[in-house]
Amino acid sequence: xxxxxxxxxxxxxxxxxxxxxxxxxxxxxxxxKFAFGDTGVDYTLYNxxxxxxxxxxxxxxxxxxxxxxxxxxxxxxxxxxxGSGERNVQNFSFITVQNTSVTITKIPxxxxxxxxxxxxxxxxxxxNAVYTFKILDIRGVTVRGHSGGERVENIAFDxxxxxxxxxxxxxVSLNARAQQITSQKSFGVEITxxxxxxxxxxxxxxxxxxx
Numbered sequence: 001x002x003x004x005x006x007x008x009x010x011x012x013x014x015x016x017x018x019x020x021x022x023x024x025x026x027x028x029x030x031x032x033k034f035a036f037g038d039t040g041v042d043y044t045l046y047n048x049x050x051x052x053x054x055x056x057x058x059x060x061x062x063x064x065x066x067x068x069x070x071x072x073x074x075x076x077x078x079x080x081x082x083g084s085g086e087r088n089v090q091n092f093s094f095i096t097v098q099n100t101s102v103t104i105t106k107i108p109x110x111x112x113x114x115x116x117x118x119x120x121x122x123x124x125x126x127x128n129a130v131y132t133f134k135i136l137d138i139r140g141v142t143v144r145g146h147s148g149g150e151r152v153e154n155i156a157f158d159x160x161x162x163x164x165x166x167x168x169x170x171x172v173s174l175n176a177r178a179q180q181i182t183s184q185k186s187f188g189v190e191i192t193x194x195x196x197x198x199x200x201x202x203x204x205x206x207x208x209x210x211x
Contacts, residue, residue, distance in 0.1 A: 012069045037077040040067045094197035095120050095131065102201060104176050106208040113208050115142075115175030118201055120191050129193060133172040137162040137187035140180045140205070144173040157181055174203060182209045 019029055045060035052059075070076040102116045122129050135143060140157030143165060152165045157180040172189070184206055191199040 012066070014069045014071050035077065039077060040064065092197060093122060093124060093193075093195055095122050095191050095193055095199040097121075097191065097199050097201055100199070100201055102203055104174065104203065104205040106176075106181075106206045109211055111179035111208050111211055113176040113178070113181070113206065115173055116203065117171055117173045118189060118191070119171040120193075120199060122193055122196050128170065130168055130170060132166060132168045132192045134190040134192070135165050135167075135172075135174070135187065136189070137185075138165045139163060140177050140185075141187075142175045142177055143167055144175075162187075176205050176208055179209050181205055181207045183207050 015023065015029075022029055041061060041064065043061065045064075046058055047060060048054075048057050050056040050059065067076065097118060097120050102118070104116055105114050106112075107114055118133065120129075120131050122131075135141065138152065139155045139159045139162065141155075143152045152167060153163070154177075155163045157177065174189075184204065186202055186204045189201045189203060191201065
């Protein structure tokens with residue numbers, strides 16, 4: 001389903017079977033909640049030195065092709081925009097991490113790896129804050145943290161399908177399973193906390209199947 005402005009798609013949505021049935025029967029969809037995201041937007045393209053002036057600073061951003069709706073939160077809506085709807089709010093709560101791109105490196109001469117620990121902080125500062133970590137692909141990954149949500153299973157690196165897992169706690173530690181990683185791979189970790197804008201970390205895991 002899409003809403004068009006002349007030849008421009010303004011809204012692109014995928015309806016459930018119930019939604020399609022309501023639409024076919026002329027019934028209202030009854031949408032009560034929604035979320036905005038900016039996955040696929042490259043803000044580094046903003047150019048305050050554009051020769052055409054301030055109206056064109058963001059032209060390169062608005063000219064980017066719009067992503068089609070995909071019913072997979074591992075792909076779409078990874079970067080959600082958060083707000084309470086209140087006016088005149090200067091600072092919303094948000095989560096930060098020291099590094100948004102980290103690497104699990106192979107130990108030279110061994111088939112083991114050096115793990116990483118993700119330690120978020122939240123603004124405004126909150127002592128002993130508990131976060132939810134969603135690891136988007138745990139194939140070949142060991143996860144240490146206070147478990148919550150999905151059970152963290154031992155998934156082999158060569159498992160055919162990506163498998164996500166959720167843990168909660170103040171931090172999460174990740175490492176590569178020894179001698180299993182036959183090729184370098186990257187996966188994402190979403191960090192959320194109720195009432196705060198989320199953070200996202202990209203983890204790269206080096207191969208370690210040979211010494």
